[in-house]
Amino acid sequence: MAKSEQQRQKKLAKKKSKDRQCDKLAAQRRQQMVSLSGRMMAAAKSPIHCCYISAACIVGGMGTVTIVRALPSSQFATCIFLIDSFCLGVKNVIASIRTKLELDELLERVEKHAEMELVTAGVARGYVEAAIAYAAALGFQPHDDYRKAKPIWGTIDPEPIPEQYQFGHNGMPHFMAGPGDDDEKQQMVFRTL
Numbered sequence: 794m795a796k797s798e799q800q801r802q803k804k805l806a807k808k809k810s811k812d813r814q815c816d817k818l819a820a821q822r823r824q825q826m827v828s829l830s831g832r833m834m835a836a837a838k839s840p841i842h843c844c845y846i847s848a849a850c851i852v853g854g855m856g857t858v859t860i861v862r863a864l865p866s867s868q869f870a871t872c873i874f875l876i877d878s879f880c881l882g883v884k885n886v887i888a889s890i891r892t893k894l895e896l897d898e899l900l901e902r903v904e905k906h907a908e909m910e911l912v913t914a915g916v917a918r919g920y921v922e923a924a925i926a927y928a929a930a931l932g933f934q935p936h937d938d939y940r941k942a943k944p945i946w947g948t949i950d951p952e953p954i955p956e957q958y959q960f961g962h963n964g965m966p967h968f969m970a971g972p973g974d975d976d977e978k979q980q981m982v983f984r985t986l
Contacts, residue, residue, distance in 0.1 A: 846916070
């Protein structure tokens with residue numbers, strides 16, 4: 794009888810340990826979904842809905858790359874990378890989960906600023922990474938949120954970018970201060986260049 798009680802206690806202890814481990818994993822998953830990088834990592838498993846590069850990247854040196862993934866929840870994981878193709882590379886990142894209506898409104902607002910070209914996800918990633926590499930060669934790092942949003946690419950391989958997507962202005966870096974670039978930021982850019 795004592796032996797069977799020991800076996801029962803051992804089984805209970807094993808079950809409790811397994812339950813604690815399951816609870817810990819569930820808590821980690823919940824925490825992951827709270828962080829931006831966690832949400833983008835989860836979204837990377839979903840199919841690509843669309844990818845765009847704005848014509849402003851070619852014409853004015855400041856444009857956007859947008860990647861949208863369709864989530865199983867009928868929502869959309871959206872990342873918009875503000876690209877400074879003349880100097881800074883990835884200047885800003887907006888990443889979020891949106892409803893279909895919110896996504897349509899967002900894309901409409903983005904298209905008001907510049908025509909968008911539908912591209913493959915590989916070209917979109919290739920362009921963003923090429924912009925990062927160009928800026929890195931000048932001494933600039935991508936916006937801090939890029940690291941958090943980057944998981945949305947998932948297993949997409951970067952593709953070579955079309956010829957029309959060039960970096961620099963007439964072959965040279967050219968800094969254009971934006972509304973969020975205070976004097977300190979501008980001075981830092983000029984010192985680096």
